[in-house]
Amino acid sequence: MSIATVDPELCNGCRLCLDTCPTDCFRLDTLVAERAEQPPCQVACPAGVDMRRYLYMVREGMIDEAIGVLQDCLPLASVTGRICPHPCETACARNDVDDAVNINSLERFVGDRWIAEKPAVARIVYTAKVAVVGAGPAGLACAYHLARMGYPVTVFDSMPEAGGMLKYGVPDFRLPRAVLTAQIDYFKAMGVQFRLNTPIGGAGTSLDDLAAQYQAVFIAVGAARSRKIDVAGKDLDGVLWGLEFLRDVNSDKPVSAAGKKVVVIGGGNVAMDAALTVNRLGASRVQMVCLESDDKMPAYAEEKRQALEEGVVIDPSWGPKRIVGRNGKVIGIELVRCVGTTDAAGRFAPTFDEGETKFVEADLVILSIGQEADLSFLPNSVRVTAARTIQVDALTLQTSRPGIFAGGDIASGSATVVEAIGAGKRAAISIDRHIKAQDLRAGRDVKPKRVMKPPKERIPHIPRQQTQSIAVAERSCNFAEVKCGFSDDTSRLEAQRCMTCGSRAIIAYPEDCQMCIFCERDCPTNAIYVSPDKKEVPLMAWR
Ligand SMILES: Cc1cc2nc3c(=O)[nH]c(=O)nc-3n(C[C@H](O)[C@H](O)[C@H](O)COP(=O)(O)OP(=O)(O)OC[C@H]3O[C@@H](n4cnc5c(N)ncnc54)[C@H](O)[C@@H]3O)c2cc1C
Ligand code: SF4
Ligand code: SF4
Structure with a gap:
């Protein structure tokens, strides 16, 4: 006999009944395929990763099943789990409760387990190459x-x-x-x-x-390849281009920066990586110069924070006027104040105040103003x-x-x-x-429906498990990974914070229901109804 019922129209998947039920009657349906509603995190992810499902599996300790979810959509999970700017976390409904779920570190945890596995050889079934x-x-x-x-x-x-x-x-x-x-x-x-x-x-x-x-x-x-600008002095010895500089370092080519004063031109992620890299090569001072004001720098906030932690000086609202050299070698760069970066239509069109200039000494200038x-x-x-x-x-x-x-x-x-x-x-x-000579477009132009009312009410606050980093002192002059991964325990704790938005509770073991009514009492959306027999349950059953 099924004693309790769940109204799927009211259930928002918050999972409180799973935590509440003393006899463990409930399970979650995280697929909810027929409703085709995706949680906000999934809608925001450009690869459409089904966080709701795989985080629930991590929570339950079902790591192989979690890997299976990522195998359908995220073939480089151990990479994105480290360097994705995680728009999913910005969209996470848990932001309205306390703090976003740390999806990125959980992804790294599952991704690293995945690549440690021996892959099955894919069976070739077609002759078309x-x-x-x-x-x-x-x-x-x-x-x-x-x-x-x-x-x-x-x-x-x-x-x-x-x-x-x-x-x-x-x-x-x-x-x-x-x-x-x-x-x-x-x-x-x-x-x-x-x-x-x-x-x-x-x-x-x-x-x-x-x-x-x-x-x-x-x-x-x-x-x-790096987008080039025609700034005077760009051909001097000691002028490098951002992408090519990083490519040389990543290819183990000798790049000499020890003891040098370095100016990096650019405010994006490539410039940031160039600055953090040249710092590790032993530069005596690294100064980043960009056209944008401090709050408009395009680099990820996380990388900017790291650069400041590691002693990189960020000098916003300046542009390169000319690179100055002596005997064919760079000795510095003249900068001009940038007063705007876009025109009225929002197009990139920097404007300068020629009356405000400054000279910065440098032995190395790295130009990193975009790729093409x-x-x-x-x-x-x-x-x-x-x-x-x-x-x-x-x-x-x-x-x-x-x-x-x-x-x-x-x-x-x-x-x-x-x-x-x-x-x-x-x-x-x-x-x-x-x-297969099929229609390329059929059935694909469908925008996923977003879960409109994710859980919020009565969700207990649980502090986010933060991603740890190695100490700043340990980063100097080496390329050791800065961010640390989650342990099994941390992953499970953090996965428990996911509210599995838009999934549905199902009564998987109705015969175990003792009619204690805790689930009905605690359900924030009044989706659960326990049999009328509950009237006869002694008050003692209430906590
Ligand atoms: C320094 C740096 C840091 C970045 N940091 C991040 C980050 O933290 N997070 C993030 O999400 N993104 C980051 N990005 C952006 C991200 O790396 C790119 O968006 C992504 O790599 C694009 O992938 P892709 O496959 O289109 O091209 P690419 O990764 O550029 O790969 C293109 C490949 O094509 C090859 N190729 C080119 N021409 C030919 C040819 N004619 N014949 C054969 N092969 C050819 C190249 O050798 C290369 O291997 C960063 C980019 C850079 C440069
Ligand atoms: S962190 Fe993962 S889930 Fe989030 S946007 Fe990036 S790839 Fe998608
Ligand atoms: S709580 Fe979970 S399912 Fe909901 S948006 Fe955040 S990560 Fe996604």
Whole structure:
């Protein structure tokens, strides 16, 4: 006999009944597929990760099942679990109760467990071959999903190692090499083929050749070189470009910065990584100069905080006027006050007060003012936009040439790893349909419905488990990872804070119900009704 009932229209999935019931009658339905309502965190994640489901599994200690959830949508979880700017946490409904769930660190915890596993070799079920150009996160994600579907996939990359900006941009102290290597080894073990040191275009294989040999091509070549500015003195000895500087350091090339006074020009994440890196190479002083005012700097707040902790000086609202040299070597840089960065229409158009200038001594100047793509390998049949990205259909990622798809930074402009991963999956779905001559768009133009009334009332406050960092003193002159991971216990504690927004409580073991009515009494939405027999339950049953 079922004694209690749950009204699915009223239940918001807060899970209080699971905690309240002394006989453990309840379980959660986190799929709620027929309602197709996604929690705010999932709607905000560009890869659509189902946090509600996998965090519930972490809470229950079902780590293999949690890995299974990530396998469907987030092939680089140990990477994003370290460096994703986590828009999901900004959207997390728990912000209205106390503090967002630490989704990012939980993702790292599950992601690290995942890459420690031995992968199953993906079974090839199709003869149609797919080529992916670029082994950054977009290309890797696309190859992973296609391999899981059963396609033979070959990834071409011009560099000696796979990973794109994860390998040659992001420094080790944020993303250790061992983590990326394990992640890529996992894809190799699945059966994804890699052809490294193989640029497409130039003297090598052309895109037309690839299109002739493969049934579909995904272009994911990123924005792999620094955008140049024509500032006087840029060719002096001691002037470096941000991306190329990071690439050299990440390739173990000798870069001399010990004892040098360094000025980094730029306020974005690449400039921030350059500043934090050159600091670790033993620079005597690192000063970041950017056009934006302090509150408008585009770098992630977390990285900015770290830079300040580590002694980097941030000098906002200045622009480079000229780099000054003596005997062909940099001795400093002249800066001019920046009074605005955009025009009335919001377009980038910096303005300066030429009356306010200053000179900063420097032995090394690193210019890091943005990235751009090399599009020279594209045939005319693949159209590009005015912003020098590849023009794609926003839903299917197909380019102007059928059978050729593009995604990641090359189509979106410089963005984030998780956006590239999301694009890789969308492209894989399109490529599968293209090969099967199916409609690329059918059923895909549906915006997920967001859970409108996530739990809030009567949710007990529980302090967030914060991500710890190694002490500042331990970071000097080495590339040890700064952020620490969660232990099993911390993960479980933090996963318990997830309110599983929009899931539904189900009475899994009705025969165990003792009619104590605790669930009905404590349910914040009055969704639970216990049998009328409760009237006869002695008062003693109440706590
Ligand atoms: C220094 C730095 C720090 C960053 N930090 C973060 C961060 O903390 N969090 C975050 O989310 N994002 C961060 N990003 C952004 C993120 O790395 C990118 O958005 C992401 O890597 C884009 O992925 P992608 O696959 O489109 O391109 P990429 O990662 O750029 O990969 C493109 C690949 O294509 C290859 N390629 C290029 N041309 C050819 C060709 N003709 N033939 C064959 N191969 C070719 C390249 O060698 C490269 O391997 C950072 C970027 C940089 C540069
Ligand atoms: S990938 Fe980023 S946005 Fe998506 S769930 Fe993970 S941390 Fe959040
Ligand atoms: S409480 Fe959980 S399900 Fe709800 S938005 Fe936050 S992480 Fe997502």
